[in-house]
Amino acid sequence: MADLSVDLCGIRLDNPVIPASGTFGYGYEFADYYDIDCLGTFSFKGTTRQPRFGNPQPRIAECTGGMLNAVGLQNPGVDRVISEELPRLAKVFHKPVMANVSGFSVEDYAYTCRKLDEQPQVGWLEVNISCPNVHGGGMIFGTDPDAASSVVRAVKAVTAKPVIVKLTPNVTDIVAMARACEAAGADGISLINTLQAMRIDLRTRRPLLANITGGLSGPAVFPVALRMVYQVSRAVRIPVVGMGGVSSAEDVIEMMLAGASAVEVGAANLADPFACRDIIAALPGTMEKYGIQDLRDIIGGAHG
Amino acid sequence: MEQGIFTVIENAPIAPGTYRMVLACDTPPVTAPGQFVNIRLPGLFLRRPISVCDAEGDRLTLLYKTVGRGTEQMAAMEPGQTLEMLTGLGNGFTLADGGKTPLLVGGGVGAAPLYLLAKKLVAGGARPHVALGFNRADEVFYTERFAALGADVTVATADGSVGVKGLVTDAMAELSYSYVYACGPEAMLRAVWERTEGDGQFSFEARMGCGFGACMGCTRETVNGPRRVCRDGPVFRKEEILWRT
Numbered sequence: 067m068a069d070l071s072v073d074l075c076g077i078r079l080d081n082p083v084i085p086a087s088g089t090f091g092y093g094y095e096f097a098d099y100y101d102i103d104c105l106g107t108f109s110f111k112g113t114t115r116q117p118r119f120g121n122p123q124p125r126i127a128e129c130t131g132g133m134l135n136a137v138g139l140q141n142p143g144v145d146r147v148i149s150e151e152l153p154r155l156a157k158v159f160h161k162p163v164m165a166n167v168s169g170f171s172v173e174d175y176a177y178t179c180r181k182l183d184e185q186p187q188v189g190w191l192e193v194n195i196s197c198p199n200v201h202g203g204g205m206i207f208g209t210d211p212d213a214a215s216s217v218v219r220a221v222k223a224v225t226a227k228p229v230i231v232k233l234t235p236n237v238t239d240i241v242a243m244a245r246a247c248e249a250a251g252a253d254g255i256s257l258i259n260t261l262q263a264m265r266i267d268l269r270t271r272r273p274l275l276a277n278i279t280g281g282l283s284g285p286a287v288f289p290v291a292l293r294m295v296y297q298v299s300r301a302v303r304i305p306v307v308g309m310g311g312v313s314s315a316e317d318v319i320e321m322m323l324a325g326a327s328a329v330e331v332g333a334a335n336l337a338d339p340f341a342c343r344d345i346i347a348a349l350p351g352t353m354e355k356y357g358i359q360d361l362r363d364i365i366g367g368a369h370g
Numbered sequence: 371m372e373q374g375i376f377t378v379i380e381n382a383p384i385a386p387g388t389y390r391m392v393l394a395c396d397t398p399p400v401t402a403p404g405q406f407v408n409i410r411l412p413g414l415f416l417r418r419p420i421s422v423c424d425a426e427g428d429r430l431t432l433l434y435k436t437v438g439r440g441t442e443q444m445a446a447m448e449p450g451q452t453l454e455m456l457t458g459l460g461n462g463f464t465l466a467d468g469g470k471t472p473l474l475v476g477g478g479v480g481a482a483p484l485y486l487l488a489k490k491l492v493a494g495g496a497r498p499h500v501a502l503g504f505n506r507a508d509e510v511f512y513t514e515r516f517a518a519l520g521a522d523v524t525v526a527t528a529d530g531s532v533g534v535k536g537l538v539t540d541a542m543a544e545l546s547y548s549y550v551y552a553c554g555p556e557a558m559l560r561a562v563w564e565r566t567e568g569d570g571q572f573s574f575e576a577r578m579g580c581g582f583g584a585c586m587g588c589t590r591e592t593v594n595g596p597r598r599v600c601r602d603g604p605v606f607r608k609e610e611i612l613w614r615t
Contacts, residue, residue, distance in 0.1 A: 091584050095601070097373060099582075111586070119589070119596050122614075124577040126587035128416045135579060140586045140596060284415050336580035337415055339456070340373065 068350040069360040070191045072106070074305060074328045075228030077162055077189050077254045079106035082318060082361060083346050086309050086332035087166035087232075088137065092151035096335075100343045106328060108342075109192050111163040113182070115174045117143035122276040127265040131282020132311065133333055134263050134278035139168050140348040144178045152187055162189025166232070169207075169217075183225035184335065189225055196234030196259035204339050208259075211246035216364035218250035220269060230254035230307060235287075235294055237260050244298040253300055256307035256330065281341040283333040287311045292324050299325025299366055313341060315348035319356065325366040355362070371582055372457050374399070376430060379447050384433070384511040388479055389445050390423075393430045393453065400425045402462030403486035404553070404573050404605045407432070408581035410454045411443050417456065418444070419581045419600070421553070421573070422488070424484040430457075433482035433511075459581055460604050463487050463571050465494055469548025470522050474500045474521070475538055475562050477554025481512055484553055485519075485571060492520045499524065499545055503538025503558065509530035539565050550608070560613055570608040 085096075085108040092110050096102050120140030121345055141147065156230040157162065165188045169175035175193060182188050195208035195217055207213045214231070221229050231247040233240060235258040244255050260281025265274040273279075291305035291310020299306040308326030312318060313334035321329045334341040349361075376393035378598050386392045399407060400422050408417040409431070418440035424431035436442050447453075463483075468491055474484045491498045499522040504510050506529050516523045525533030526541040534541040538554075539561045550570030554563045559572050576599035579587030583601030590599060593610045597603065 070588070088586075089580075089584055090486070095583050112544040119591060120586065123588070125589075126416070126577050126585070128414065131415060133415055133579065135585065135587060137586045139587075140589055193494075333415070336585050337410070337417065339371070339582055339584070 068353045068358070069362070070346075070349055072328055072362055072365075074307070075190060075230065077228070079328060081106045081346050081349060082322065082328040083324075083342050083349075084108055084164065084307070084330045085335055085342050086330035087194065088135075089332045089335040092147070092155055093163065094154045094158050096339065099339050102159050103161065104147050104343055104346055105160055105161070107164050109166045109191060109330060110147075110155075111141050112139050112166045112168045112194050113141050113144050113147050113178060114139055114168050115144055115178050117141065117146065118338075125218055125280070127274045127280060129263075129265060129282065129286065131286035132282055133278035133336070134265060134275060134282050135260070136275045136280035144181050144235045148181060148185060152185060156187060164190045164192050164230070166192045166194055168194040172216050172220045172367055174352055175217050176224050178222045179278055180224040183227055183253065188227060190230050190254070191221065191225055192230045192232050192256055193221055194232045194259070196232050208243065209237050211242055214243060215246050215250035218247050218252050222251040228253035230256050232259055233257040234288060235310075236243065240294050241297050241301045244302050248302045252304060254305045254307060255302060256309060258287070258294050258310045259300060261290065263289055271318070285310065285311045285313055288317060292321060295321060295326050296324040296368065300369055313345075315345050315352035318345060318349065319352060319358070319364065322361060322364050323368040325369065371459055372399070374455060374457060376453050376455060378447050378453065379429070379450050380449060381445070381447050385509045388433060388509070388511060391432045391434065391444065391447070393432070393455075394428055395430050396428070398425060399430045399457035400462065400486070401458055403490055404462030404483045405458055405460050406581070406604065408459055409440075409444070411440050414440055414443070416579065417576050417581055419459070421483040421604070422548050423485045425486060433479055435479045460600055461602065463551055463573070463605050465490055467569065467571070468496055468498075468551070469549050470496055472496055472498050472549040472551060473542070473545060473547035474498050475542065475550060475552040475554070476500070477503045477538055477558035478509070480554030480558070480573070482553075484551065484610040485512060485515065487551060488516055488519050488521045497522070499547060501526065501538050501541045501545065503527075503541070503554070507561065537561065547575065563608060563611060563613075566608060571605050572608065572611060573605045574603055575580055576600070576604070
């Protein structure tokens, strides 16, 4: 019997498959479609200190092999996430959840993380310093190692839960960013967030997204993500959660060979609501095909 | 929401650039008129949301306009080919509020979901009046089918080539009605909304990511806060709608 379980920062996952933030809402709605307890865990919608409507329409565009989004961190704010969303989730999901947090200042991050730290449902804090679609925040913290360090230190000071820092690929040196986060006390790194991108409408000759630019995700970005996961996991000692275009059990295994301890699945959930369920179901057969008994054995297997 | 494989039975134009596709299915694809299906097409990453025109037994009818790669790909499909789709998406129209003489207002291909709505309203004992707006006479479709259901039908064309000359709201002025149901482009919905004195329900279009409530790609602001067109809509009640200025 294949062993799909992995460890993520001291918490056991039944399998490495984690729906990525922004593609799975607060989870409970997917429970209408399948039993979400089959997941390793999931990362809930990026949550901020204050409620946010997000960006104007249109927010979504398509491209070959993927999509662009400029949702802009729409969320009801941390207080309502705690009072409304998490209680709904508790009825249908019985595992620790990953809380995804975004902010516009170091204080914002600390405030939101402190509140979520008090929630027993939350297993990990995934600190998003990489949203490409909000102005004056988000990705700013993810492109400067010193700014990233200050966020990580502030968050670590207010929580005992594992802190996973989600990195943007929109940097010249991803390894330097990861090392800065590790040195500041991060318990894990997740990558990649979306790649900054755009489309133009030929009829109107204007950018298709109201925000002009958006974040590219989907199968088109998988090789880029894989390369960054490989580089980062070789450079840090803390676990790496790989994501970016993963849409099959083969992709999960490839990501783990590159160095991922667990794997997030994003855009695939939007094209197919059953994507994560089906990837998990396909993992044992795919492991058998490639002679894998225990997924933990293959983490970083390609490092040589 | 259900997932199913559907077989194309018929697929032909009913007006320039507007197609009617009839599919065979195993499961009932809707629970209410005004719902939509989300279609996976080969080579395209995102699905294409299309509202349901009719669902009867094991037959599903969709009307769609060719506006881009997805709908052009659909237009090229032949009987016997199959489509994977998610069905029963969104909250449809609520029938109970319509009264005895509801007015159904459609603009262009927005007429599509009004067909199943009219059918259900007639079955419930109402006498709907259907007002449809088009640009020109050759773009008009489905008027005989609406009439065959037992609905009164008024057509407006922008160039006056058939029916009332002007917008569908110009046709509304002559009519009395108990309630309004509307589906069409946002500018039409807004004009109808501004002209509607009683209550009503309005079905919106949106550029969607997932179509089932996960991505927040199609959110619009409402009186009750941000709402997803795909999951909380596409039908919204008149009093909850906010318009972008």
